[in-house]
Amino acid sequence: MSNERKIYGVAALFTKPDDIIKAASKVANEGYSKWDVNTPYPLHGMDNAMKLKPSKLGFITLFCGLSGTALILMLTYFTNSIDFPLVIGGKQFFALPAYIPITFEITVLLATVSTVIAMLTFFFKFPSNNHVLHDTPYMKKVSLDHFGIVIEVSDPKFEQSKVEELLRSFDPESIEIIYHKEEIKYPIFEPKFITFLIIVALAVSGGTYITLNKLMFITPFDWMMYQDKVIPQSRIELFKDERGMRTPVEGTVAKGFIPYPYLGVDEPPEYLSNPLIPSRENLKLGKKKFLTYCSPCHGNFGDGDSRLHDQFPNPPTLHSQRIRNFEDGRFYHIITNGKNVMPSYTAQINRNERWAIVNYIRVLHRAKNATERDLELVTKETATNVAN
Amino acid sequence: MNVDYSVEEPVVHGRLSLAEIEDLVVKPLDSKPNKKFYIALSISGSLLLIGAVLVLFTFYYGIGLWGNNQPVGWAFGIVNFVFWIGIGHAGTLISAILFLLRQKWRTGIARFAEAMTIFAVMCAGIFPIIHTGRPWLAGYLMPYPNQHGLWVNFSSPLVWDVFAVSTYFTVSLVFWYTGLIPDFATLRDRTTSKIKKTIYSLFSLGWRHSHRHWLHYEKAYTLLAGFATPLVLSVHTIVSFDFAVSLLPGWHSTIFPPYFVAGAIFSGFAMVATVLILVRKIFDLQQIITLDHLEKMNKVILVTSMMVGLAYGTELFMAWYSGVTVEKFAFFNRAFGPYAWAYWVMVVCNVLFPQLFWIRKIRRSIPIMMVIVILVNVGMWFERFVIIVTSLHRDFLPSSWGMFVPTLYDIGILAGSFGLFFTLVILFTKALPVISISEIKAVSDGAQPSHHRGENHE
Numbered sequence: 001m002s003n004e005r006k007i008y009g010v011a012a013l014f015t016k017p018d019d020i021i022k023a024a025s026k027v028a029n030e031g032y033s034k035w036d037v038n039t040p041y042p043l044h045g046m047d048n049a050m051k052l053k054p055s056k057l058g059f060i061t062l063f064c065g066l067s068g069t070a071l072i073l074m075l076t077y078f079t080n081s082i083d084f085p086l087v088i089g090g091k092q093f094f095a096l097p098a099y100i101p102i103t104f105e106i107t108v109l110l111a112t113v114s115t116v117i118a119m120l121t122f123f124f125k126f127p128s129n130n131h132v133l134h135d136t137p138y139m140k141k142v143s144l145d146h147f148g149i150v151i152e153v154s155d156p157k158f159e160q161s162k163v164e165e166l167l168r169s170f171d172p173e174s175i176e177i178i179y180h181k182e183e184i185k186y187p188i189f190e191p192k193f194i195t196f197l198i199i200v201a202l203a204v205s206g207g208t209y210i211t212l213n214k215l216m217f218i219t220p221f222d223w224m225m226y227q228d229k230v231i232p233q234s235r236i237e238l239f240k241d242e243r244g245m246r247t248p249v250e251g252t253v254a255k256g257f258i259p260y261p262y263l264g265v266d267e268p269p270e271y272l273s274n275p276l277i278p279s280r281e282n283l284k285l286g287k288k289k290f291l292t293y294c295s296p297c298h299g300n301f302g303d304g305d306s307r308l309h310d311q312f313p314n315p316p317t318l319h320s321q322r323i324r325n326f327e328d329g330r331f332y333h334i335i336t337n338g339k340n341v342m343p344s345y346t347a348q349i350n351r352n353e354r355w356a357i358v359n360y361i362r363v364l365h366r367a368k369n370a371t372e373r374d375l376e377l378v379t380k381e382t383a384t385n386v387a388n
Numbered sequence: 389m390n391v392d393y394s395v396e397e398p399v400v401h402g403r404l405s406l407a408e409i410e411d412l413v414v415k416p417l418d419s420k421p422n423k424k425f426y427i428a429l430s431i432s433g434s435l436l437l438i439g440a441v442l443v444l445f446t447f448y449y450g451i452g453l454w455g456n457n458q459p460v461g462w463a464f465g466i467v468n469f470v471f472w473i474g475i476g477h478a479g480t481l482i483s484a485i486l487f488l489l490r491q492k493w494r495t496g497i498a499r500f501a502e503a504m505t506i507f508a509v510m511c512a513g514i515f516p517i518i519h520t521g522r523p524w525l526a527g528y529l530m531p532y533p534n535q536h537g538l539w540v541n542f543s544s545p546l547v548w549d550v551f552a553v554s555t556y557f558t559v560s561l562v563f564w565y566t567g568l569i570p571d572f573a574t575l576r577d578r579t580t581s582k583i584k585k586t587i588y589s590l591f592s593l594g595w596r597h598s599h600r601h602w603l604h605y606e607k608a609y610t611l612l613a614g615f616a617t618p619l620v621l622s623v624h625t626i627v628s629f630d631f632a633v634s635l636l637p638g639w640h641s642t643i644f645p646p647y648f649v650a651g652a653i654f655s656g657f658a659m660v661a662t663v664l665i666l667v668r669k670i671f672d673l674q675q676i677i678t679l680d681h682l683e684k685m686n687k688v689i690l691v692t693s694m695m696v697g698l699a700y701g702t703e704l705f706m707a708w709y710s711g712v713t714v715e716k717f718a719f720f721n722r723a724f725g726p727y728a729w730a731y732w733v734m735v736v737c738n739v740l741f742p743q744l745f746w747i748r749k750i751r752r753s754i755p756i757m758m759v760i761v762i763l764v765n766v767g768m769w770f771e772r773f774v775i776i777v778t779s780l781h782r783d784f785l786p787s788s789w790g791m792f793v794p795t796l797y798d799i800g801i802l803a804g805s806f807g808l809f810f811t812l813v814i815l816f817t818k819a820l821p822v823i824s825i826s827e828i829k830a831v832s833d834g835a836q837p838s839h840h841r842g843e844n845h846e
Binding site: 017018021024036037038039040041042043044045046047050052054055057058061075076079080083084086088089091095098099101102104105106108109111112113115116119120123124126127128129130131133134139140142143144145220221223 | 405406407410447448450522524531537538539540541542543544547548551552555558559562563565566570573574576577578589590592593594595596597598599600601602603604605606607608611612615616618619622626629825826827829830834835836837838
C-alpha cells in the first residue's frame with residue numbers, strides 16, 4: 001500500500017456487538033455524516049445508535065401495490081365490459097367479486113417486485129461491484145464475524161488524526177486506513193476481448209437467424225388439423241374432374257326452388273311484378289344484401305363509384321334517368337340473369353332477398369332525389385322519436 | 389419431562405462462534421462432491437430423464453397415452469399439480485408467517501424450505517401445461533391483445549390459477565433471492581477461486597453489509613413477509629376454487645379453501661421434514677438444524693393433521709346432514725366404493741399415523757419420524773387422488789360410470805416430477821448455502837447486543 005494513494009476513510013473493527021453499538025452512537029453524537037457501519041447481520045438497536053430515520057420503502061410498496069390494484073381492475077373492466085363484453089354465469093359484465101382473486105394477486109405481485117427493485121436500485125444504487133470497500137481486508141472481516149465502522153474522508157468534519165483518536169478511544173481490535181483503489185485501465189483492443197466479441201456476435205446472429213427463420217416455422221404436432229379426409233379444396237382422383245368438392249347431380253332441384261321463366265333470355269318479353277312490400281324489415285334485409293353483394297361494384301349508394309372503379313369495365317351508376325325508369329322486375333331480371341360482365345347472383349342471393357334489394361335500390365333513388373316533402377317527413381319522424 | 393418453558397432454547401446448539409457457523413454452512417460449497425452425492429444425483433437424474441422422455445411421448449402421440457378418459461377427465465395431471473403446489477406451501481409459511489411471528493427457530497430451515505417451494509411450484513406448473521397436450525399454446529393463458537381479438541375470462545377459476553401460481557412463483561423467487569443477497573456477498577468475500585468470485589459478485593450486486601442498507605433490507609423483508617403470508621393462503625384457496633366453484637358433488641363445497649390450505653401446510657411440512665432429515669445428516673448440520681427444529685415441525689404436522697381430519701369428518705357430516713341424495717352418494721362411494729382403498733390409505737396416513745406425534749419420544753426419534761412424514765406425503769397424494777378421481781368416476785347417470793386406471797406414462801411422469809424436484813434439491817445443496825448465513829449468525833448466542841434500554845425489544 002503506497003501512501004500516494006488517496007485515502008477513502010478510516011475504519012475500526014470490533015468483535016463484540018456491544019462495542020460497535022457504543023462506537024456508533026458516539027460517532028453519531030460527534031456529528032459526522034459520511035460514515036457507515038458494516039456488520040455481517042443486522043444488529044438490533046443500531047438504527048437508534050446511528051440515528052437513522054425509519055425506512056421510507058413502505059411508501060413505494062403502497063404506491064405500486066395500489067397501482068397494481070387499479071391497473072388490473074381497469075384491465076378487467078376494459079376487456080370484459082368494453083372490448084369483448086361477454087355474459088358469464090348471468091352476471092353483469094363487470095362482475096367485481098369474480099375479479100377479486102386476480103386483483104389480489106396482481107396487487108401482491110407489483111407491490112413485492114417493485115419493493116425489491118426499488119430497494120436495490122433506488123435506495124442502494126446497486127449493482128455497484130466497484131465500491132472502494134470491496135476486496136479490502138476490512139470487507140472480508142465484516143463479512144465473516146467482525147463489526148466495522150468507517151468514517152469517510154468526504155465527511156466535512158474529517159481530520160485524519162482526530163478521527164483515528166476518536167476510533168482508538170473505543171478500544172477496537174484494529175484500526176485500518178482504507179485507500180482508494182488504483183484505477184485499472186483495460187485496453188479495448190485486447191485479443192481476448194476481440195475474440196470474445198466475435199464469439200458473442202456469432203452466437204447472437206446465429207441464434208437470431210435460427211430463431212427467426214427456423215424455430216418460428218416449426219409446425220407443432222398438428223395431426224388433428226391434417227387428417228386423411230377429403231375437404232372442399234383438396235384433390236381426389238376418385239372423380240374425373242379430381243375435385244374434392246362435388247356439385248349436385250344434374251337436374252337436382254333445391255328445396256323451395258321456384259323456376260324463373262326467363263333465365264338466359266337477354267330481353268324478356270315481360271317482367272315479374274314485385275311481391276314484397278317495402279316494410280322496415282324488407283328494406284333492412286335489402287340494405288344488408290345490397291351492401292354485401294352489390295356495393296363492391298356499384299358502390300355503397302349505387303353511384304358506380306366503388307373502389308373497383310377503373311379496374312373492371314365500370315359498372316353503371318344506378319341513378320341514371322334510364323335506370324331509374326326500370327321496372328322492379330327488370331332489376332330482378334338483371335340480378336337473376338346477369339348483364340354484360342355482371343354474373344348471375346342466383347347462387348348467392350335467394351329470391352326474396354333479390355326483391356328486397358330491388359326495394360332498397362328504390363330507397364336509394366328516392367334518397368338521391370329527395371324533395372322538400374321528403375325532408376319534412378324525415379324531420380317529423382325524428383321529432384316524433386325525440387318526443388317519445 | 390423437565391422442560392423450562394420460560395427460557396428460550398438456543399437456536400444453534402454447541403455454542404459455535406460466528407466463523408464456525410459460517411464454515412459449517414459453507415462446507416458443502418467448498419468441498420468437492422463425494423460419491424454419495426453422485427449416486428443420489430444419478431438416481432434423481434434418471435427419474436427426471438424417464439419423466440422427460442414420457443412427456444415428449446405425450447406431446448408426440450397425444451394425451452391419449454394417459455389413463456384419464458371420460459368420465460375421469462382429470463386424473464394424475466391435476467392430482468400431481470395440486471400435490472406439488474401443496475408441497476410448495478410450507479416454504480413460504482416457514483419463511484413468511486413464522487418470520488412475522490418472530491419464531492427464531494425458523495432461520496435454520498427457512499432457506500431450504502423456500503428453495504423447496506420454488507422447486508415444488510416448478511414441478512406443479514408443468515402439469516397443467518402438459519395436461520393440455522399442446523404446451524406451445526400456453527401463452528394464450530395470459531391476457532394480451534392477440535390476433536383473435538380475444539381476452540381470457542377473468543371470472544374463470546382456471547385463469548385465477550394461472551395468476552395465483554405465477555404470482556406465487558415470482559414472489560417466492562424474489563423473496564428467496566432477497567434473502568440470498570447478503571449470503572452471496574459473504575461467499576464472495578471468503579472464496580479464493582476467481583470464477584466463483586465473479587459469479588458471487590454478480591449475484592451479490594455489490595452488497596457490502598452496510599447498516600444503512602440493512603435498515604431498508606429488514607424493512608423490505610418484513611414487507612415481503614407481510615405480502616407472502618396472505619399470498620400463500622390465497623394460492624391454495626384459488627387452487628381449491630378449481631373444484632369448489634364447479635357444481636359436482638364432492639367438489640362443490642365451501643369447506644374446500646381452508647381444508648386445502650391446511651392440507652397444503654401439512655404435506656409441505658412433511659416434505660420439508662423428509663428432506664431436512666437427510667440433509668442435516670449428510671452435511672453434518674445437526675447443530676444448526678437441531679432436533680428441536682424437527683420436533684417443532686412435527687408439532688405443526690400434528691396440528692394440521694387434525695385440521696385435515698376435521699375436514700374429512702365435516703365433509704362426511706355435511707353430506708349426510710344436507711340430505712342431498714347425490715351428495716350422500718358421492719361420499720358413500722368415496723368411503724365404500726371401488727376406490728375405498730385409496731380413501732382409507734388417505735385417512736390412515738393423514739389422520740391416524742400423525743397422532744403418534746403426541747408422544748414426545750416419537751417426536752424426537754429420527755427413524756420413526758422419517759417413516760411418519762413419508763406416510764404423510766403418500767397420504768396427501770392420495771387425498772388429491774380421492775378428491776379428484778372418486779368425484780368424477782361415478783356420474784349422475786350409471787350408464788356413464790367408469791374407472792380410472794393409470795397407465796405407465798402416468799406413473800412415469802409422476803416419478804419424473806419427483807426426479808425433477810430432487811435433482812434441483814440436490815444441486816441446490818451443493819450450489820448455494822442451504823441455511824441463511826446472515827440470519828443464522830444473527831440468532832446465535834451472543835450475536836446481538838446485550839443492552840437493555842427498553843428500545844427495539846423483540
